[in-house]
Amino acid sequence: MKRYDAPLRSYFSKRVNRYEDVDDLVQELYGRVWASKGARDIQNPDGYIFQAAANLLKERYRNRGTRDAAMSELPFFNAGNEVITPERILQGKDELRLLEQALAELPPRTRTVFLLHRFEGFKYREIADRIDVSVSSIEKHIAAAAHHIAARLDRK
Known part of the structure; x- marks a missing residue:
């Protein structure tokens, strides 16, 4: 154990x-x-x-x-002392929809790398070993995904 x-x-x-x-x-x-x-x-x-x-x-x-x-x-879910209002819920839903759209626009491998790192908590080395690429390649995928998502979320 x-x-x-x-x-x-x-x-x-x-x-x-x-x-x-x-x-x-x-x-x-x-x-x-x-x-x-x-x-x-x-x-x-x-x-x-x-x-x-x-x-x-x-x-x-x-x-x-x-x-x-x-x-x-x-x-x-612990967003400090933020008051959850109906407007804030709608804003959150809109942001989530934009994030989902931005993720869907990414190339499959870039999307997979980004999700493994940001949502599953994998380290760059773990992802590189898992999909058999270099850590440098993982860094480039993460940077490309982050740049794309930031640009899409700013466009609202």
Whole structure:
């Protein structure tokens, strides 16, 4: 189980707002996996562990009681003291639509590289190894995507 420590900590730290919760989540996950271990032979331990981690997060937020309490702990929903008004919701939807359009306009490989880095948290080296290109190539893809998206979002 020790080999999963770093990947699980990384997984949880990207998905919760409070770093103090990461250790608790890892410990709870280990307890659940240990308790269910005798129930069946696990064919794909990596997939099982991370699916269990995703389920643990879903359960945790579901049990928070209210949607707002759960959302306040997610970094991308925690926008400080910004008041959520109907106008702000429409503005956010428009920005999301523009982002989706800008992403769709990118060449497939550039889009994949950008999404792996910005939304999945992969490092340049990890992406380069995954798609078998140089780190320099990854840097160029990221720069091209960022430039294109910034230009499209400014055009509104």
